[in-house]
Amino acid sequence: MAAVMSVEPEYEWPRPPQGGYTADDLDRLPNLPPHTELIDGSLVFASPQAYFHMRAIRVLEKHSLRCAPPEVEVIREMTVTLGRANRPEPDIMLVHAEAVTGPAQTSYRPEDVILAAEVVSPDSVDRDRDTKHRKYAAAGIRHFWRVENDGGHAVVYTFELEPATLTYAPTGVYHDELKVSVPFPVDIDLSEVRAPNS
Template structure:
């Protein structure tokens, strides 16, 4: 077994903090901070996940009204010890080329595209953390025999928990956070063979 590089050791006994991510140029590109621990996405990304994120990003960009920005693979600073990186988010902050994260109060929708290595975090940990941070909408996209299935959640303000708002196959129509119409079958090409 090889020794871990020095940069992987937390800078203090309490572990990592959100601002530490901006000081780790050696870290893999998709490094998240969950409960003060660095989470490295080391497994190769499946083509299916990348296609879904790309197609959804471009589709939402064409539908987003003035005042909304679509970002992919940017972290959200939920608190001092949590900075997850969703596949995609909708924000009300204007574009800033030097931005490295978004505050949760400026995020209106978070989309996670589930992969085998992220399934537990996306379905449970992030679901709870995004809700506790007050993000109004959360979509969790699953691969169902090659077709995207979107599990949609809306924030219940009094409990700061998400309530299921539907499971969508084939097409998705939502009135929030703005009027969204998606042909889910067009997010990925059909499987060959």
């Protein structure tokens, strides 16, 4: 029996340039999948989004929009340029409204960001708990929230920057209700994150 030959061309994976990709490359590389991030000069592609992840982002965004003062803009799934080799994409950012430059804007500077929030996904546990946490702090982003899935229930860990060491100090763990006064008063019923049938 004759072997079946494929007529499909072999896929060529992109090869990083010497020294890795740069933050500017995210705007220039053709055909990148949505929500591609740059971590330490390497491209990081997003996996399909789980229901919990989508729901948590939606709830955080909805209540942040409701509570944010006029001088704060709520940004969903856009990047922050932390340097030449790092351009992560927080799930939610709170930025100074004057940092918004127009409809073609694709990224923010760390000094524009008041808070970065990450919803932990199974494929990004280490990045969300460790890598991004450290990089946001080192860049001087004052507040960080991390949302974890505990059996379908949202648990929010909040952190504030210790400016002398540029590391985050934990400020709270929230299971049923996220009620904080900084960076502005926010009160979120975390049961809204759960699936309707859970």
